Amino acid sequence: MxxxxxxxxxxxxxxxxxxxxxxxxxxxxxxxxxxxxxxKQGLRNSDGTGVVVGFTKIGSVHGYTYCDGVKTSIEGKLFYRDIEIEELVKNTGEFGFESIVYLLLFGEMPDEEELKKFNAILDGFRKLPTHFTENTILKSPSRDVMNKLQRAILVLYSYDEKPDCLDIDRILIQSLKLIARFPTIISYGFQAKAHYFDDQSLYLHNPKNELGTAANILHMIRANNEYTQLEKDTLDLLLILHAEHGGGNNSAFTTHVVSSSGTDTYSAVGAAVGSLKGPKHGGANLRVKAMVDNIKDNLDNYSDKKELKKYLKKILKGEVFDQKGLIYGMGHAVYTKSDPRAVILKRKSKELAAAKGRLQEFELYDNIESLTKEIFKEERGEDCEICANVDLYSGFVYQLLNIPEELFTPLFATARVASWCAHRIEQLVSDHKIIRPAYKSLKNEEKCTIR
Known part of the structure; x- marks a missing residue:
């Protein structure tokens, strides 16, 4: 030059x-x-509750009640199609996630025979179209697997003979294909990234029939194809817990907004992936991991509760870590006393940590939860309620499963795509108006401040 x-x-x-x-x-x-x-900034009322903008039958989230205008905290409840999440995780069997996908799409749990047929349909769609892997994934790898996933979804539009058709039977086929192919896309996307950018050996394992989603993911991302039943069950549970969270979460609402324009399935789901990629939504567990790594680096004995509490206070004051004044994994927009997903996942993470000989690490997360609650009550009053959210434990579980952090958010997307597809169908069949809120112009009011 x-x-x-x-x-x-x-x-x-x-x-x-x-x-x-x-x-x-x-x-x-x-x-x-x-x-x-x-x-209403962020479509939030002054008390933090969400502004009601529509209806949904798919899922509901409860963290408080109102009585005579007074907001009262309650133990968190999460419902998929009016079935409580605790009941669902107790009663799903070997193919738990697949049962939940069926529930979200069709409104009822499948019987044994119906689940067998449904799994066969998903298995038939798991492999990617001919040349798709080579041309779309391997030839243009991305450092971010979510970026690769989003691009791959949009490319799949070109492999569909009727991509813009809004007939529900067609949208259902598109949805099932996407649900089945997400695990393959993220697994291959990660392998391409690891090979091209990290100089690791490239290996691609074809998805197998009759394994289910969780087992296929472990099969495709591990060089030796090996996994234990506990590992498979734990990942299956994670997928169930991440599958649905009402119509108001950012990515589900994105699906509603984009679908209301009458666009195609691939554009709508691609937009939802873009939403989930954000650190304030699907990327939150990565911030938890970074915070915990920082705690380990700065405390000689992180099992010492007194020292840990002092450090958590410094994090909250913005003196250490990223200086944002946030204890990641604590607090939620809706849940107050408890996040049922975190309660369920905490039990499973302790079981898995015991099996892996890493209970000391589990205790660190447990202490972060309990000590943060103490700190908030001490500094903001006994009535202050804050709970651990699912992100506090999900990243830890992924680490116990030896899943690379590049796949944390893509796995979230793999679980949530079933919900996005259900919300898209609900929007198309129930509300034919394009979503178009108003923004007030401040041209006159702000004029005098512009130089």
Whole structure:
């Protein structure tokens, strides 16, 4: 590069830096306006509850009640098609996740014969189309598997003879194919990433019939194909717990919004993947892992509760770790006293940690939960309720399963795609209006502040 090229580059950088400051300035909206016009930021009411924008039969989340206008905390409840999650995890068998997918799509649990037929359909769709792996996954690997998943979904549009058809039978076929293929796409996407960017050996294992989703994932991501029954059952449980969380979570709402435009299934599900990729949604357990790694690095004995509590207070004050003042894995938008997913997963994580000889690590997570509750009550009053959410334990479980962190969020997507497809169908058959909320223009009010 000659002197002229360097000069042009430097001028561009200076110009862009100056303009970036200007762009930020002209787009910033003062918080006072949200209060002045009673705008619900994040579609949240002033008490933190969500603004009701529609109906759903698919799932519901309960963390509080209202009586005479007073919000009261309760133990968290999660329902899939009006069946409580605790009941579901107790009564699902070898193919628990597949039973839940059936429930979310068809509104009832399958009997043994129906589940067998359903599994056969999914098995028939698990392999990717001819040349798809080579052309779409291996030839253009991505450092982020969620990015690869999103791109692959959009490419699958080209393999569909009627991709834009909105007949429900067609959308059901598209949905089942996506649900079946997500595990294969994320497994191959990870292998391509590991080979191209991390210089690891490339191995691709074809999905096998009659294994189910959880076992196939372990089969495809492990070089030796080996896994224990406990590992398979634990991953199956994780998939069940992540499968649905009401219509108001960001990715489900994204599915509703995009589907309301009348677009195709691949665009709608691709948009949901983009939503889940965000660290405030599907990437939250990675922040938990980073926080716990930081605690381990900075405490000589993280089993010492007094020292751990002191460090958690420093995290909360923004003095250490990422200085955001957040204890990741604690607190939820809806759940107050407890997150039922965290309660269930905590039990399973202790069982798996015992089998792996890592109970000391489990106790660290358990102590983070209990000590954070203590800190909040001490600093904000005895009435303050904060609970562990599912992300506190999910990342730990993935580590116990030797699943690389690049697959944490893609596995979340693999579980949640069944819900997205169900919510898409619900939107299309129940509400034919395009979702179009209003934004108030502040041109006149802000005019005097723009220089």
């Amino acid at each position: 000659d002197t002229k090229d360097w000069l042009i580059r430097d001028l561009k950088e200076d110009w862009l830096e100056e303009r970036a400051v200007r762009v930020e300035e002209v787009n910033k909206i003062g918080k006072k306006y949200y209060k002045q016009y009673d705008i």
